Amino acid sequence: MSKFFSFIFIAVYALVLAGAGNPEKNELFRKAGSEIVLSPERAMEVLDYIEKNFPLDDEESGRLTYLRAKSLYYQNNLTEALRMISKENDHFSPELIILRRNILYSFNIKDTFVPEKIRENSDYRFSEEIGQLLCRSAGNGRLVGSSEQSAVLNGLKSHNIEIQRENMLNLAEYLVRNDSGARYRDFLNRILTFYQNDPAFKVLYAKYLLNNESNKEAVVIVQELPKETLEQSTNLYLKYRYYDLLVSYYSKTGQQQDYKEAVQKKEALFNTIDRVAFSAKNKWFGILEENYRNELDSSIITKRYILFSVSGMAVLLIIFLSVRLLQIRNRIREYENFTIKLRFNQDKKAVQPQVISEKTENLLIMKLQDFEKTNDYINPDISLQSLAKKLDTNTKYLSEIINKHKQKNFNAYINELRINYITGKLEENTVYRNYKIKYLAEESGFSSHSAFAAAFKTVNGISPAHYIQLLNHKEA
Secondary structure (H helix, E strand, O other), rough: HHHHHHHHHHHHHHHHHHHHHHHHHHHHHHHHHHHHOHHHHHHHHHHHHHHHHOOOOOOHHHHHHHHHHHHHHHHHHOOHHHHHHHHOOOOOOOHHHHHHHHHOOOOOOOOOOOOHHHOOOHHHHHHHHHHHHHHHHHHOOOOOHHHHHHHHHHHHHHHOOOHHHHHHHHHHHHHHOOOOOOHHHHHHHHHHHHOOOHHHHHHHHHHHHHOOOHHHHHHHHHHHOOHHHHOOOOOHHHHHHHHHHHHHHHHHOOOHHHHHHHHHHHHHHHHHHHHHHHHHHHHHHHHHHHHHHHHHHHHHHHHHHHHHHHHHHHHHHHHHHHHHHHHHHHHHHHHHHHHHHHHHHHHHHOOOOOOOOOOOOOHHHHHHHHHOOOOHHHOOOOOHHHHHHHHOOOOHHHHHHHHHHOOOEEEEHHHHHHHHHHHHHHHHHHHHHHHOOOHHHHHHHOOOOHHHHHHHHHHHHHOOOHHHHHHHHHHH
8 A cells, every 4th residue: 555655755756846847947938038139149149958858848848949049030040040930831830920920021012921810819919910910001001099009008018028029129120210290209118127137129229219309318228228238139120220229329329430330330230131131031032842743742742642543534634744744735836826826926126217426336236235235224213314324325326226236125125134134033043933923023123913914925925934834834
C-alpha cells in the first residue's frame, strides 16, 4: 500500500512541476522579449540558447519562431525573416500571422493568407481593425475620429500590446506625419502609456511635439532618451526613426554641426534599409516560387497513388488537354498571322518627308539607338520633352525622327520598348511569370494595370496572361 501512495505522490509532484513549466526557460523567453526592440541581436542569442538547451512544446516553438522572425526583421535581415514566414502554414500562431502581414505591408505587399482558425482570434481581428483604419485614413485623408480613437484605446486594454506593436507603430507614425494641428496629441500620449518602455513610441511622440511647435516638451523627451544605446542599437528601423527625430531636433535648436551629422546618418541608414527592402521584395517572389515547387513535388508523390484509382478521370483529362492544346495551337497561329500582318503594314508605311539635315538626322538616330540599349525608358516619368533634353535636341526634331524611322508616335515608341523589355524578362526568367500583372506593369514603367495590358496587346497581339500561358505551355 505504501508503494501505491508513493507512486501517486510522485505522479502528482511531476504534474505540478510540468504545469509550472521551467522557470529558467520562462525567464529567458521574457528576457528575449524585453530586449528585442533595442538589441535584437542579443535577443537572437537568447533564442538560440533556448532552442539548444530546452525541450519546447508547440506553443513555445511558435513563440520562439515569432521572436526569431521579429528579431531578423528589426535587424533588416529581411531575406531570412521572409523565408521563415513564407510558407503558408496552417499551424502558424496568430502573432506570427500578424507579424507576417506587417512585414509585407512595409513592402506594399498585401498578404491574403490567413488560416481559418486564425480569423476568429481576438488579437488578429483587432489587428485587422487597426490595419483597415490606417488604410482608410491614408486612402482618403480622412481624420481618425474620436469614436475610432476610443475604440483603439479600449481595444489595447484587452489585447496583447506586444503583438499589436507594429500596427500601433504604423498608425502612430501616420498621425505624426499628417497631423499639423495637434489634433491627436492626447491620443498619441495615451498610446505612449501602453508602450512606456518602448523607445520607438517616445521617439515618435517627440517628433510629433516638434512638428507642432511644442519644443520644450520635446527637448525633455529627447534628453531622456538613451542616446548611446540607440546609437549602438542593431534595430535599424528604430535607429532610423531616432536620427529622423534628431534632424528635426537639431534644426529647431540651431545646432548646425549636430544637424549635419544627423542628416548624414539618417541618409546612410535610409539607403541601407531601402536597398535591402528592394532586394528582399524581389526575393520574396522567388521564395514563394521555391515553396510552390517544393509543395508541387510533394503533392506529385501523393497524387501518384490517387491517379491509379481514377483512371476514368484520367481519360477525361487527356481529352480536355488535347482540346486545350488544339486551342492553344490555333491561338499561336492567329498570333503569328497577326504579327506578320502587322509587320507588313508597317513596311508599307510611306517615308515622311525630310525636314532635318542629314547630319542631324543620323546623329539623332545614333543617340536613339544608344538610348534603347539602356533601361531609361522604364522610368514612369519619361516624356518627349525630357528625352529631347537628354538627347540634346528639341521635341520637334525628336518627334520627326521617331515618326519617320520608328513608324509610330513617341508614346507608342516608348510603350513598345517597355513591352519588349518585360517580354524579354518573361522569356528569360520564369520567376516573372508568377508575378501579378500589376507588378509587371510597375516593373516596366507603366502607371496603371490597364495601360500596360492595352500596350502589351497592341505590341504582341495577345494579353499578358495569355502570353505567359503560351510560354509555360511551350516549355512544358
